Amino acid sequence: MDSIKPEDRRKSSETFKEFLAQKGLRVTNQRTAIFDAVFNQEDHFTAEDLLDFSREIDRSVSRATVYRTLPILTEGGLVKEIDVGRDYKFYLANRGQKTEQAQVICLDCEKIFEIEAPFMEWYARSVAQKVGLEPVSQRLQVHARCIRLKEGGSCPNRESH
Ligand SMILES: [Zn+2]
Incomplete structure (x- = not known):
């Protein structure tokens, strides 16, 4: 980051x-x-x-x-x-990012990854326009499981908690 x-x-x-x-x-x-x-x-x-x-x-x-x-x-x-x-x-x-961020949340390790997601704004605008609205904010969160933890039995993101 x-x-x-x-x-x-x-x-x-x-x-x-x-x-x-x-x-x-x-x-x-x-x-x-x-x-x-x-x-x-x-x-x-x-x-x-x-x-x-x-x-x-x-x-x-x-x-x-x-x-x-x-x-x-x-x-x-x-x-x-x-x-x-x-x-x-x-x-x-706030680091002053201009680009929308999506969050990928690891349910096992409680780690949140912020990922640049410039498509989100475009997507929000296009779906809002379809129903005659103007978007104010949009967000995307992906809840996920830790593959590292499942396969290797440990994860560095887990140890920090
Ligand atoms: Zn993990």
């Missing part, structure tokens, strides 16, 4: 501060630690993962602050929220 370019990170940091200001919230050490923790992640994470990562930066980060900060980050378009039909959500720092 692509890492985040420093200029994109700086831009995101400014957007985050603007969003906090709009909501009448201060830029605190806790919120800064959460932001840094998000943008240090190359991969998907849960709110609980984010709490752990944030505490590695600043031990004082509270669970409540993480749960209040995540919606601000998603609302600001800095973090993408991914619902894979579990009772918790996954999150991913």
Whole structure:
């Protein structure tokens, strides 16, 4: 997965501060630690993962602050929220991709792969046009089983959990 370019990170940091200001919230050490923790992640994470990562930066980060900060980050378009039909959500720092992403979700290893899927937008537009509508968003998720785990008995994606 692509890492985040420093200029994109700086831009995101400014957007985050603007969003906090709009909501009448201060830029605190806790919120800064959460932001840094998000943008240090190359991969998907849960709110609980984010709490752990944030505490590695600043031990004082509270669970409540993480749960209040995540919606601000998603609302600001800095973090993408991914619902894979579990009772918790996954999150991913927005790397400014323009192309639509499809998700391939490994049911065995809990790994989510983001795959560029430029056809999705085209497909959504063409099916929406057929019924006289204009598409707003579209998504594709593929739920899959791990072949590596089945055949070899282990998978590197599994060990990271
Ligand atoms: Zn696997």
